[in-house]
Amino acid sequence: MLFLTLLFSERLFAGNNFIKSKIRQAELRLYFSSKIERVTYFSIPLKDGLTKYVYDIHGATLPSGKGISHHTFRTIKSFRIAQNSPTKLRVVIESKEKALDKHEFKGRMLIIPLISGRYVVGFSDSNSSSSSKKSKTLKDNATSKKYRYRVVIDAGHGGKDVGAICCGDKKEKFVVFSIASKLKKKLEAKGFKVYMTRDDDSFVKLPKRTEFANKKKADIFISIHANAAPNKQMRDIFKGIEVYYLSPAKTQRAKEAAEKENAVMLEGKDFYTKNEYLSLLNREKIVESHKLGLDVSNKMLKNVRSHFGSVVNSGVKPANFWVLVGAQMPAILVETGYITHPKEGENLMNNYYKELLAKGIAEGIERYLSHK
Numbered sequence: 001m002l003f004l005t006l007l008f009s010e011r012l013f014a015g016n017n018f019i020k021s022k023i024r025q026a027e028l029r030l031y032f033s034s035k036i037e038r039v040t041y042f043s044i045p046l047k048d049g050l051t052k053y054v055y056d057i058h059g060a061t062l063p064s065g066k067g068i069s070h071h072t073f074r075t076i077k078s079f080r081i082a083q084n085s086p087t088k089l090r091v092v093i094e095s096k097e098k099a100l101d102k103h104e105f106k107g108r109m110l111i112i113p114l115i116s117g118r119y120v121v122g123f124s125d126s127n128s129s130s131s132s133k134k135s136k137t138l139k140d141n142a143t144s145k146k147y148r149y150r151v152v153i154d155a156g157h158g159g160k161d162v163g164a165i166c167c168g169d170k171k172e173k174f175v176v177f178s179i180a181s182k183l184k185k186k187l188e189a190k191g192f193k194v195y196m197t198r199d200d201d202s203f204v205k206l207p208k209r210t211e212f213a214n215k216k217k218a219d220i221f222i223s224i225h226a227n228a229a230p231n232k233q234m235r236d237i238f239k240g241i242e243v244y245y246l247s248p249a250k251t252q253r254a255k256e257a258a259e260k261e262n263a264v265m266l267e268g269k270d271f272y273t274k275n276e277y278l279s280l281l282n283r284e285k286i287v288e289s290h291k292l293g294l295d296v297s298n299k300m301l302k303n304v305r306s307h308f309g310s311v312v313n314s315g316v317k318p319a320n321f322w323v324l325v326g327a328q329m330p331a332i333l334v335e336t337g338y339i340t341h342p343k344e345g346e347n348l349m350n351n352y353y354k355e356l357l358a359k360g361i362a363e364g365i366e367r368y369l370s371h372k
């Protein structure tokens, strides 16, 4: 009898191994080696507005050396996983988010939402956890649900800060505001919540722009700019669409672009010194911003090339733009082209070209978030 009991508990103990964790669609997803039988849940209010959310996965085991990947998420203070008893694996999440939505489990996956007021994207309805008939894939469901992601669009420059200028009439601050407004409409049509750092031709200091995005708890920060050649002789040479993410600049062109966009910062010395801001860079944010940049760049080029022929791809590059410093979410800066280039400058004054740029940026953001 003792032997049988040992055998039985051994079976339970080794029955369902934790395999890995991922964050997708603002959900923590935990994968196991076999079907999850039961999950119990409770929460405890802590001080400083924090809540501890506890999930016990019955019959599950944590193999040695395994753990929740090194995740960070804006509403979450910490993620932990540990063997609570021989037959119970415990996941603890500490968060400032008041009430996390209901978790779900289906087959070998447990999904825990990281934000309140959102649907669990992985399932088509909340009663499906016991049903194995549903064959819809995660991706199908992800695209059919309304997103409630927040995007902050930053139209570069404004007011006394004109930005790049060409030929008397082409001004960066107007070009980028027009693209930003079109982008706002496109994202809203897709169900996103959108905020703009400026709604008109007003001057907004660079640090205020990311501060605003942090305050709005944005999922994405996107700063829109247009470039200019360094001098008149170079007007025919400099062209192309560039996307930058915040990281120490590696190329000369990235350094120059950053210096130009940063110029307005030199007026005030109330912000970070260069060394201070480098220490703020978070590895994971750099990786995510890079991914976002690639999706946005691909979709923008695809859209404009469909009607305007060859548009140069000048790549997705790291650079040290002040406007991206301090953003707590994936953040990129798009240089939509050179207003100084004869052809590209003309394109940037064309309403349909700007429409396609905005469409591409919106599709890139959507693609990035659907893989997150």
Ligand SMILES: [Zn+2]
Pocket: 156, 157, 163, 164, 172, 224, 225, 226, 261
């Ligand atoms: Zn600019």
